[in-house]
Amino acid sequence: MQNIKLFIELTRFNRPIGYMLLFWPCLWGLTIALNFNSELEKFYFYTLLFLLGSMLMRSAGCIVNDIIDKNFDKKVERTKNRPIASGKVSVKLAIIYSFVLCGLAFLVLVNFNKFTIFMAMLSMPFAFTYPLMKRFTYWPQLFLGITFNYGLVLAWISINNSISMVTIIFYLGAIFWTLGYDTIYGYQDIKDDEIIGVKSTSIKFKKNPKIFISLCYSFFFISLIIIGILMSFKILYFLTLIITFLHLLIYQVKNLNVDDANQCLQKFKSNNFLGLIVFLNILIGKII
Numbered sequence: 001m002q003n004i005k006l007f008i009e010l011t012r013f014n015r016p017i018g019y020m021l022l023f024w025p026c027l028w029g030l031t032i033a034l035n036f037n038s039e040l041e042k043f044y045f046y047t048l049l050f051l052l053g054s055m056l057m058r059s060a061g062c063i064v065n066d067i068i069d070k071n072f073d074k075k076v077e078r079t080k081n082r083p084i085a086s087g088k089v090s091v092k093l094a095i096i097y098s099f100v101l102c103g104l105a106f107l108v109l110v111n112f113n114k115f116t117i118f119m120a121m122l123s124m125p126f127a128f129t130y131p132l133m134k135r136f137t138y139w140p141q142l143f144l145g146i147t148f149n150y151g152l153v154l155a156w157i158s159i160n161n162s163i164s165m166v167t168i169i170f171y172l173g174a175i176f177w178t179l180g181y182d183t184i185y186g187y188q189d190i191k192d193d194e195i196i197g198v199k200s201t202s203i204k205f206k207k208n209p210k211i212f213i214s215l216c217y218s219f220f221f222i223s224l225i226i227i228g229i230l231m232s233f234k235i236l237y238f239l240t241l242i243i244t245f246l247h248l249l250i251y252q253v254k255n256l257n258v259d260d261a262n263q264c265l266q267k268f269k270s271n272n273f274l275g276l277i278v279f280l281n282i283l284i285g286k287i288i
């Protein structure tokens with residue numbers, strides 16, 4: 001029982017926010033690509049596959065992150081009790097777990113077309129080198145955005161077997177979304193990170209965090225407007241985007257206090273709800 005508990009803690013299965021932030025872009029990509037008049041069953045099946053894939057790859061990524069950051073995690077108050085950092089799970093066992101999860105994720109992946117499989121394999125270097133970036137650059141959140149939103153591209157390819165301008169614009173916009181919310185997340189650990197020498201956008205923009213985060217969210221919001229134009233969505237889509245705007249720039253940014261770790265975590269977690277809002281925006285654009 002204790003081993004199961006440690007495995008769940010190691011993989012963060014008990015914290016769905018991580019894999020949901022990976023899953024939402026996949027669902028956005030599926031929703032914008034599919035023809036709901038004739039491909040509804042495929043939508044349900046692919047949604048399940050992308051959800052499973054998100055859970056498995058997020059968990060594998062967490063393990064790799066904890067292995068690489070073991071020595072850093074020991075020095076940070078929020079992470080010092082993680083299974084690997086605390087010595088409750090050995091690095092060897094963690095590596096085995098990671099390989100098993102990646103193997104299961106590959107079994108999910110082979111259900112898609114060859115182009116999707118090929119493009120997914122190309123993303124692996126980004127997925128497993130992200131934890132190293134905080135050692136060399138103040139932009140690790142950018143690499144996280146590239147990785148976390150790649151499912152949007154894969155979802156489109158899984159339906160259309162190609163890449164379009166819609167995909168590229170949406171993907172770039174979603175990267176800015178991640179850049180914003182993960183900068184907020186980083187303020188929880190900023191004091192410890194500065195002491196141990198870890199870099200982040202939270203540190204780089206600590207003097208003007210609201211301006212930077214607002215810019216990131218604005219670029220994401222603009223991408224949603226462009227997508228609506230390119231997809232010829234009707235006026236209702238653009239009206240419902242007001243809710244997205246209010247959540248991003250009013251709820252998350254206006255009253256943000258980066259010195260309040262609990263508030264930063266709350267604002268970060270609210271992006272799960274934002275993912276749902278954007279999904280509903282796109283769904284309205286597609287079916288109305």
